[in-house]
Amino acid sequence: MTLLVGLGNPGKEYENTRHNVGFMLADLLLQDGGFNNVSSTKFQGELFKKGSLLILKPTTFMNLSGNSLKAVNDFYKPDHIIVVHDDLDLKLGAVRFKNGGSSGGHNGIKSIDSLIGNDYDRIRIGIGRSGNGVISYVLGEFNQEENQKLQEVLEHSKKAALELIKSGDITEISSKFTLKAN
Template identity: 45%
Template sequence: MLLFVGLGNPTPNSENNRHNVGFKIIDSINKKFGLTKQKPKFKGLLTTGNIESKKVYAIKPLTFMNNSGICIRELIEYFKIEPENVIVFHDDLDVEFGKIKAKFGGSSAGHNGISSIDKFIGKDYSRVRIGIGKPKGPIEVSDYVLQNFDDEEILGVEKISKNITESLSILVEKKLDLFSSTVNNK
């Protein structure tokens, strides 16, 4: 079993925030692979299905970014999913806009959603870091991540979502380096 987690904030006015790119990836996965209708469960919106003959759960935590770990812990304990079978999609300031970097474990690098997951399940899970770039000009990071993508960036997010879903079979096999290079070279 695998668990895909998309990080974001659940309010309607957050839908197109940079911080919500993880939610957008889960929506793309749900659509592309015909996962079940989203149901509120485990403090998140949960879908299930099969990808590459593996049972997959996908969730968008409704606990807000800084408490994402609460939702994830409840779900993995209930379904007995090992942390190494969790793959988290999240925004990353230190990655160029539109690029991704997949890795296993490591530090949170100051990302509060990742810090929360680390606190509740440890650090032994995979992360797909989706580049949102750094703010230009004098703006606080906390304000920048809560800003909406502009029209051009929305097109970029749609492209990266498509590239991720088209290459998901590689990620399901946990070939993180190959997944990163495949997605970034499309």
């Protein structure tokens, strides 16, 4: 069983923010249909199941994402975990893949690492940086030009995620799907 976790913040006001690219990719995967909603208050998130694939969108807010992932992990005991998140250190348009590693200061990843360790695959979607402060930037929305590039990146990331779910080989996916920003 594979558990794909898209990180983000719940609520309409955060829907289109940079910090929610994990939710955006999860939603894109869910559009393919056939998923059953298996959410429960004990999972602290929206959980969907199709065959041996689980897709989780934690409703704990970003900084407590690990609580939701741990609850689902303890219940379903998936063989493979993939976490999709925004990355300030990558420019918009860049996508990278890795297993483990440091949180890079990402509070959602810190939360997950503190509760289950860091032995899981990651899809890192670049959002770039701004000089206007991290919090206001990650909680800000993409402008029209950025949004167009984001849609292309999300479609690319969806293909990569589907192949990673099938193969489980992060090295292969990394060599095939890594994108550098223009």
